[in-house]
Amino acid sequence: xxxxxxxxxxxxxxxxxxxxxxxxxxxxxxxxxxxxxxxxxxxxxxxxxxxxxxxxxxxxxxxxxxxxxxxxxxxxxxxxxx
Numbered sequence: 001x002x003x004x005x006x007x008x009x010x011x012x013x014x015x016x017x018x019x020x021x022x023x024x025x026x027x028x029x030x031x032x033x034x035x036x037x038x039x040x041x042x043x044x045x046x047x048x049x050x051x052x053x054x055x056x057x058x059x060x061x062x063x064x065x066x067x068x069x070x071x072x073x074x075x076x077x078x079x080x081x082x
Contacts, residue, residue, distance in 0.1 A: 012082035016064060019057065022077060026053045052079040 002017040002025065017025065029050040033039055039046055055061050062078035 007080060007082070012080060014062065014078050014080050015053075015056075016062070016076050016078040018074060018076055022053050022057050026050050026057070029053065049081070052081065055079065 002015065002021050004013040004015050006012075007014060029046070033042060033047050033050070052061065056077040056079040059077065062080070064076040064078055066073040066075065
């Protein structure tokens with residue numbers, strides 16, 4: 001499941017998800033980027049979202065440990081999007 005929270009000063013969001021959700025998001029962003037006639041720059045900022053999601057999956061961005069009273073949630077990973 002994906003969730004988000006606002007960053008300080010509402011300058012962006014922190015996108016958070018488990019491993020499966022972020023993997024699917026990464027695949028969907030690539031599919032949309034490849035198939036969309038609206039996206040002209042195929043190497044542009046939209047594809048940067050897929051890059052950041054991949055880095056979150058590789059644990060190179062935010063790592064959110066589960067709350068003590070909800071350990072069944074598991075570890076989640078996040079990325080800041082400005």
